[in-house]
Amino acid sequence: MASSLKIKVNGLTHGVSASLDTPLLYVLHNELHLHGPRFGCGLAQCGACSVLLNGNEIRSCVTPVASVAGQNITTLEGLPALWAAQSKSTAAAIPALHPLQQAWIDVQVPQCGYCQNGMIIQAADLLGTTKNPSLQTIKEAMNGHLCRCGTYTAVIEAIQQAAATMAKGA
Numbered sequence: 001m002a003s004s005l006k007i008k009v010n011g012l013t014h015g016v017s018a019s020l021d022t023p024l025l026y027v028l029h030n031e032l033h034l035h036g037p038r039f040g041c042g043l044a045q046c047g048a049c050s051v052l053l054n055g056n057e058i059r060s061c062v063t064p065v066a067s068v069a070g071q072n073i074t075t076l077e078g079l080p081a082l083w084a085a086q087s088k089s090t091a092a093a094i095p096a097l098h099p100l101q102q103a104w105i106d107v108q109v110p111q112c113g114y115c116q117n118g119m120i121i122q123a124a125d126l127l128g129t130t131k132n133p134s135l136q137t138i139k140e141a142m143n144g145h146l147c148r149c150g151t152y153t154a155v156i157e158a159i160q161q162a163a164a165t166m167a168k169g170a
């Protein structure tokens with residue numbers, strides 16, 4: 001049976017109608033039309049569906065929507081605004097891209113692109129709390145994200161670039 005819920009995504013509160021155990025991913029896709037998070041395994045194994053919940057990476061494919069009602073959810077689409085808030089920018093405008101997104105472009109990380117949402121979201125979780133992560137810390141943080149195209153080396157390079165940018169801007 002569907003229930004009325006309020007979920008807060010990228011700073012906006014949305015009223016949605018869904019069963020309490022509907023995966024958050026389905027609500028993001030089907031109700032809010034946010035397609036940054038992807039459906040991969042549906043089993044919390046690959047990371048393609050990742051979003052931030054109060055700044056921490058979660059797997060939206062196995063997260064019941066009711067469990068996150070009223071909490072702060074950030075998707076790939078919301079990262080520029082998150083960066084504006086984290087960097088305490090005095091500029092009125094929200095930047096077009098989060099430093100991670102810019103680094104992903106600069107380093108030309110994606111191949112097919114399917115896993116990249118989760119990679120960037122996980123990196124945003126890491127850099128949200130750790131200013132200059134070591135190589136080992138980055139590898140450990142990214143360990144739960146699978147990439148069939150083997151972009152791991154480029155992912156690390158992009159995270160290091162973004163970390164340097166964010167250290168200057170935060």
Ligand code: FES
Binds near residue numbers: 041045047048059
């Ligand atoms: S689709 Fe959620 S972890 Fe794979």
Ligand code: FES
Binds near residue numbers: 114148
């Ligand atoms: S870029 Fe293709 S699965 Fe990662």
